[in-house]
Amino acid sequence: MSQDRPDVSTLTPLISPRSIAVIGASDDPKRIGGRPLGYMIRGGFSGPIWPVNPKRDTVQGLQAYADVASLPSAPDAAIVAVPAPVVADTLEALADKGCKGAVVFSSGFAEMGADGAKLQDRVRSVARAGGIRVLGPNCLGIFNARCNWLATFSSSVDHLLPKPGPVSIASQSGAYGSHVFHLMRQKGVETGIWITTGNEADVDVADAIAYLAADDDTKVIVAYAEGIRDGDATRAALEAAAKAGKPVIFQKVGRSEIGAAAAASHTAALAGSDRIYDALFAQYGVMRVDTTDQMIDAAYICSRGAYPDGNAIGLMTISGGVGVQMADAAIDYGLDVKEMPADTQKALKELLPFAAVRNPVDITAQAFNDLSLITTNMRMMLDEGGYDVVVAFFTMIAASRYIADDLIKTLQETRERFPDKSIILSLIAPPEIVRHYEEGGYPVFEDPTRAVAAAAVISRFGRFFARKIEAAPPSAPSGAKPVPSRQIGEHEASDLLESWGVPFVDRRLVTSAHEAEEAVKALGGKAVLKIASADILHKTEVGGVVVGVTASNASAAYDGLVTRVAEAAPKAEVDGVLVAAMAPEGVETVIGVQNDPTFGPVVMVGLGGILVEVLEDVSFRLAPFGVEEAKRMIAELKGAKIYGGVRGAPPADVDALAELLSTVSVFAASEGARIESVDLNPVRVLPKGEGCVALDALIVPR
Amino acid sequence: MSQDRPDVSTLTPLISPRSIAVIGASDDPKRIGGRPLGYMIRGGFSGPIWPVNPKRDTVQGLQAYADVASLPSAPDAAIVAVPAPVVADTLEALADKGCKGAVVFSSGFAEMGADGAKLQDRVRSVARAGGIRVLGPNCLGIFNARCNWLATFSSSVDHLLPKPGPVSIASQSGAYGSHVFHLMRQKGVETGIWITTGNEADVDVADAIAYLAADDDTKVIVAYAEGIRDGDATRAALEAAAKAGKPVIFQKVGRSEIGAAAAASHTAALAGSDRIYDALFAQYGVMRVDTTDQMIDAAYICSRGAYPDGNAIGLMTISGGVGVQMADAAIDYGLDVKEMPADTQKALKELLPFAAVRNPVDITAQAFNDLSLITTNMRMMLDEGGYDVVVAFFTMIAASRYIADDLIKTLQETRERFPDKSIILSLIAPPEIVRHYEEGGYPVFEDPTRAVAAAAVISRFGRFFARKIEAAPPSAPSGAKPVPSRQIGEHEASDLLESWGVPFVDRRLVTSAHEAEEAVKALGGKAVLKIASADILHKTEVGGVVVGVTASNASAAYDGLVTRVAEAAPKAEVDGVLVAAMAPEGVETVIGVQNDPTFGPVVMVGLGGILVEVLEDVSFRLAPFGVEEAKRMIAELKGAKIYGGVRGAPPADVDALAELLSTVSVFAASEGARIESVDLNPVRVLPKGEGCVALDALIVPR
Incomplete structure (x- = not known):
């Protein structure tokens, strides 16, 4: 699908226009066609604004034009607020004029059924044919706070226009995008670019992320989607963000469908499943969030731009119980609550006889009688504890301005000494005191466990x-056989996969009882017979397997065997009987490949x-x-x-299993167009150093 | 331990005193000995206040007394703010005077090591001997907002004295108790009684919960503990709260120790483990929370006093994406996001052509143009949808006073029609608008998934x-054998447990080869031989088992077998050989009993x-x-x-397994004093209707 996707650079006029037009401009700043104009006049858009309204000479004080053709020159971008049936014509006129981007507010498209979908198809065709990038239709628009391009009618920007900030938002939902923008702002995080994609006739969330990955002023990308149609473009966009070192915080809703629907043993049922998003996000380092709180917290902490590359967390508290709570949370989040070194503990105990000094370090409220103790303690934690991030809980004791001033000063000394260390505070204070800490360089959370979650977020990104x-895995080995476009049996499937590097047990295809006997002898005297x-x-099911x-x-x-199969499946064309050696003992594992309609071939692994x-204990990766x-x-x-070896079993050869999974992924990616699914079930993972071996293979061609 | 615990009624003078004294009263309202006095003078304590200070005639304007003996009469309760070494003497003097309760702020007790622990032991002895209930030492105190008994030096009450509210708090930690009190107040939830127990020389969290369970004005109990010493008293307190229909919201920290430490297959390792708290809380309907946010949210929603007894949730939204998000969360929380009836969907679609009408119901922002649509929609959801609780997401659109007024009026009609239904709103608005909704009868959450979590909380309690x-399970059956105080073998253990009602496979104890042969014949021709x-x-390990x-x-x-065992364990006293019948096929299950030092016998079940x-997929219950x-x-x-039957197996007899677990729990509770642990491993759960059967038993006596 991404073949016909224009380059990301074509989005610049849409997202950072130098001149704009408003088609369907209203003189009433409360109406949909009037709001963005009002916002941009108030905010001061950095270029010319050309309202189009055939009935008026001026609109909100600006000279108006009768139609697109009459515009003084081609606007970089236009807002389209006209009824659905005339949207495509309007876009055509804009394209003819030389306009490169359009924001379509109008609804009445695919969301309204088949007739609307036709209108939307035409929008897409016009966009492609005319070289104009179209946002929407049925979207809440876009804003770019850096040039005051405020092409939205969202009431969330109404009372206070956006100010440039390090975070940008790409959201399919306009209402939810507004909600998140509003909450981020409440938390003191400003949004630079805000893009809501609506029906996605042309520009989608993948486009938006790709643009933001390349946008120098965007430091953090927040994304929201209900569904993704173009897997390749999404992967490319996330990869670009990862390469640019920009954290992507992604809320993909619709988790619950999978839970009920997918039986993990049948990879087919998992097509398009939500778990594939987990795989996608794991591969590209994306932080998946499930709630708005998590999203806002992650955006807030990432907006500070520090990403420690370790996971050791130091916990400082004035309440022992909160220390335990934070430790519980830290362990849940996979952080390392490592102990302070013994010497440091001793030194700290001398300084603060009341303190618990292991980690969490409980300095008790007494430390507030002498703030220098906090400094000293913090310095010891960072200097000698070797923590990548420290969370300090001060509850409401740090809420007075007097203490805040002193505390910031004392923390500042620590900060100067350890410029790379992240220090996160948990305290309750009025907003102005919180801002004071933030300006002093300290992110603040009320809830101590949310502070720990934030530490986990930056450590994860770091x-x-x-x-x-x-490095990309090696491509197809020489001699690798292509998947034919017909059904094949196990013996062909295993030969084929073996040519790609998948290890199988020794086996022979035989066509007579005598050959079978010879094969069993050759394979060590004991074997499995399977119909081929x-x-x-x-x-x-047809009596086609005999073991031992x-x-x-x-x-x-x-x-x-041959007699039974002939009776049970008289019409089957039989190639013979596969005689397979007995496999050595190992950990039973299942490997599958499924061709996901959105993301293409996906590899699954699970324990048998x-x-x-x-x-349903399986995990996925995109091939x-x-x-x-x-x-x-x-x-x-x-x-x-x-x-690792349980119940007395030796550790298994996980390295070999990893090699095999990568090999299967290369096969899946190369042959993706020709396969529907692959099952290697079981694969036996042998003891360390002995590799692993597949016992059966099933390839379902497309 | 609870044997020597005084009756809960003895706490009344401490928690609801009619007269009080302050020992170590300070004229300076900023000092620890002066703060509570200052608070109570400001707040107007409802009875006489007698400061004790040998150096002054008056303290903060009140007549002071030189010592306890000089007090005009016995105070119901006293605050003790004197150095640790004189605390016990002071308590003795108070007891002599007839005082019935004391709040000891002083630190320097068990938290400071062995010497302090001795002081604390004396405090406890004095309390018991003198019939005076003691809170602390080393605690932040108590308040009861109903009579303005403000016996705390917590700065959290400083700027705004507590007002009576439906929620009461029992917390081991003073600092965290203050933190929670402060946050609840920010959320508009006032705290009636606030008890911080500190070192718990006498009064502990269990006492506090028991008191609050009986306190008419307390509707919701919030508890916080780091560790519990008296399991029986805690169970009794939680049971009292459950019987009183009061929700208990409990944050027990220290979860993470278990994860690493306990191998679930060894019940011994689980003694005192955190997972036992999960069992305790499940048994008594307690809501366990892990974070402050969860605690505040749960207290807030419970303070409204509505507990629907079903789990069907209706979701209304003006953003489709948020609808999906809420549905995801609802399913995570075990709620039933059931569809609207087909007829209602049809009717709704006619009313709101743009709407999604299944559930979540997406009325889109257009509904705000005609608020009566919201009323109609809400009525249809409640009337015809049959939902126990509805969550409606309105984002910031509902933030204006104008809309709020109308919306509340329109929602009010719904409320009057469905007085029992809980309707929770998710919206962003300034605090005064939020209060307006709340006063109109609607709890409000900013985050839509937290609104859903709140719905789950009340549904769970309901x-x-x-x-x-x-009903309590039947007690020991007649003929039930007691556990001897010596090590016993499997053959004795199984006979013993069989006398309590545990089903075992048929078996014979034999002492000769000939008897063994006869036994195998009698048991169906195939058996297992095990050394007895x-x-x-x-x-x-000693070659003492032969199967088949x-x-x-x-x-x-x-x-x-006998020869091998004689060689491997020459000193073992052998009773013979147990010949056991082969058990029928079934689901392998493990049942264990462990004697927890705090909670006594705990029963465990897990799949083999x-x-x-x-x-570590096991679950626990207290016997x-x-x-x-x-x-x-x-x-x-x-x-x-x-x-339920997987891989073609028939459904197993879960009812029989449940019977067996209850039977084991009766045995465990009755014989708890004599057992360290019991293992039934494996137990085979046979197909439905066929019961279950234990194959092996191990009893470790205490």
Whole structure:
């Protein structure tokens, strides 16, 4: 789908226009066609504004034009607030004039059914044909606070126009985008660029993210989507943001559908499932948030721009209980609540006999009698504790201006000594005191566990940004066989996958009882016999599998098997019988590939048995990916420690499993157009150093 | 421990005194000994206040007394703000005078080590001997806003004295108790009684909860604890609150220790573990919260006093995306986002052609043009949708006073029609507008998912309160054998447990090869042989188990087994060999009992194999409990659906398992004093209607 997507640079006139027109401009600053004009006149848009209104000479005091053709020159961008049926014609006129971007407020398109969808298709065609990028229709618009391009009728900007800030927002929903903008502003975080995409006839959230990734003034990207149609473009946009070192905070709603619907053992059921978004976000370091609070908190802490690349957290508190609470939360978030060094604990205990000094460090409220104790303590934590981030809980004791001034000064000394360390405060104070701390360089949260969550957010991004970008996995090996466009049986599927590097047990295709006996002998004297036919996918159901076959009974087993299958599936074309060696003991694992309609081939891994079937304990990645990513994918499994060796079993060869997953991902990415799904079930992961081996393979061609 | 605990009525003078004294009263209202006096003079304590200060005639304008003996009569309660070493003497003097309650601010007790602990022990002895209830030492005190008993030096009450409210707080931590009080007040929830227990020499959180459960003006109990020492008293207090229909919102910190420490397969490791609190809270309907936000939100919604007894939630929104978000959250919280009836959907669609009408109902911002549409829609949702609670998201659109007035009026009509239904709003507005909605009868949350969480809180309490209190399980059956105070082997343990009603496989104790052979025949021709010795707990390690024994090889198996054991454990006293029938197929389950130092016998259930060992998928209940509670306990298992039948297995007899758990709990409660732990591993849960059967038993006596 992204083939016909114009380059991201084509969005510049739409998002940062130097001149603009308003089609359907109203003289009434309360009406939809009048609001943006009113906002821009108040805010002072940095270029000319040309209202188009055939009935008036002036609109809100500006010279008006009768139609698009009459405009003095081509506007970079235009607002379109005209009835749905004339939107496409208006866009055509704008394109003819040379306009490069349009914001379409009008509703009455795809959201209203089939007739509207047709109108929307025409909007898209006009946009592509005319080289004009279109936002909407049925959207709340856009603003760019840096040039006061305020092309929105959202009431959220009404009482106070936006001011440039480090965070930009890309939201499918206008109402929710406004809600988030408003809350961020309440928290003191200003939004530079705000884009709501509505029906996405042309510009979508992926476009918006791609633009913001390249926009120098945007430091943090906040995104909201209900559904994504173009997986490739989304991946490219997220990759661009990751490469630019910009955190992306993404709220993708609609989680709950999956929970009920998807049985993890059937990768087919997972197509388009919400869990694929988890995979996407994991791969590109995106922080997924489920609630508005999480989104605002993450945007707030990221707006400060510090991303420690470790996960050691120091906790300072004046209430022991809150210390425990913060430690609980830190461990939940995967942070390392490591102890202070013994010497430091001793020194601190001398300084503050009442204090608990391990970590959390409880300095008790007594420290407020002598603020220098806080400085000293903080210095010791940062200097000797080796923490990447410190959260300090002061409750309402730090709320007076008198204490705030002193505390900021004392914290400042610490800050100067450790410019790279993040220090987050948790306290309750009136807004003006909170601002005072913030201006002093300290982010503030009321809730101590939310402060810890914020520490986890920046540590997570810091570690992601510090991670060496993994080289793309090697492409198809020489001799790799393509997937044919017909159904194939296990024996063909395993040969094919073997040509891509997937290890299988030794096996022979035989066509007589005698050959079967010879094959069993050659394979070590014990084997499994399986019917080899492209027409038979469920071999056990037709009596097509015999296990534990030895040389002495191989001949009989062969004959029995062939007879049973001939009876049960008389029409099946049989290629013979596959004689497969017994696999060594190992950890049963399932690997699957599913062709997701949005994101293409997705690789799944899970532990065999009830972990997959009952607990849906599987993890996903979009193909292709490297070995390191595969290791993270394995580590996400709740049952991952089974690979470490449980119930007396030796540790399994997780490295080999990671290699195999990466190999499968290369196959999936290369052959994606020809496969519907692949199952390697089971794969046995052998003891460390011995690799892993697939026992069965199923390829469903597209 | 609760044996020597005075009756809850003895707390009345301490918590609701009619006359008070302040020992160590200071004329300076900023000092610890002066603050409460200042607060009470400002607030107007409803009875006489007698400061004790040997150096002054008056203290803060009140007549002072030289010592306790000189007081005009016995105060109901006294504040003690004197140095630690003289606290016990002061309490003795107070008790002698006839004072019944004391609040000890002084620190320097158990928190300072062994010497302090001795001082604290004396405080406790004096309290018990003198019949005076003591709060603290090392506590921030107490307040009761109804009589302006403000016995605290917390700065949180400084700028605005407490006003009576429906919520009361019991907190071990003074600092955190102040923090919570302050935040609740910010959210408009006033606290009636606030008790911080500090070192808990006498009065503890359990006492405080028990008092609040009986206090007519307390409608909601908020509790905070870091650790609980008296499990029986805590259970009794929570039971009293449940019987009084009062929600208890409990933050118990220290969750994270368990995660790392406890291997669920070893119940011994779980002693005193945090997961036992989950069991306790589940049994008594307590809402456990992990964060301050959750606590404040829950207290806020509960302060409104409505507890719907169903879990159907209707979601109304003006943003489709927020609707999805709320639905995601509702499903996470176990609410039922059921569809509107088809007819209602049709009618609604006619009314609001733009609307999504399924549930969530998206009325779009257009509804604000005609507020009566909201009324109609709300009425249809409540009248025809059958929802127990409705959450409506209006973002900042509802922020203007004009809209608020109309909206409240329009919502009021709905409210009058459905007085029992809870309607929760999510909107952003200035505090005065929010108060306006609240006074109109509508709780308000900014974050839509927190509004949904609040709906889940009241629905959870409502369903708990509506639940029929389960009759106590039957006590020990006649013939039930007591646990001896010596180590016993499996054969004795299984006989003993069988006498309590635990079903075991058929088995025989034999002492010769011939008897073994006869036993195998009698048990159906196939059996397991196990060494029977109280000295051998790990039978397989000494070669003491042979499976799959048939009549023909029973004799040889017996001899081999006895020989191996004699070599491996020559000193073991052997009672013979247990011949046990092969158990039918079923779902492997583990049942354990562990004697928790705080809560006594705790019963555990888990699914056998990796679910217990790797994923620690187990659940607990404090003994004893009934069959219904046992069913809820089983349902808590993540793998519970395995009992429903997976991989072609028939549904298992969960009812029988629940019966068994209740039976084990009766045994555990009765024999608690004599057992350290019990393991039934495995128990096989047979197909529905066929019961369940234990295959092995281990009792470790105390």
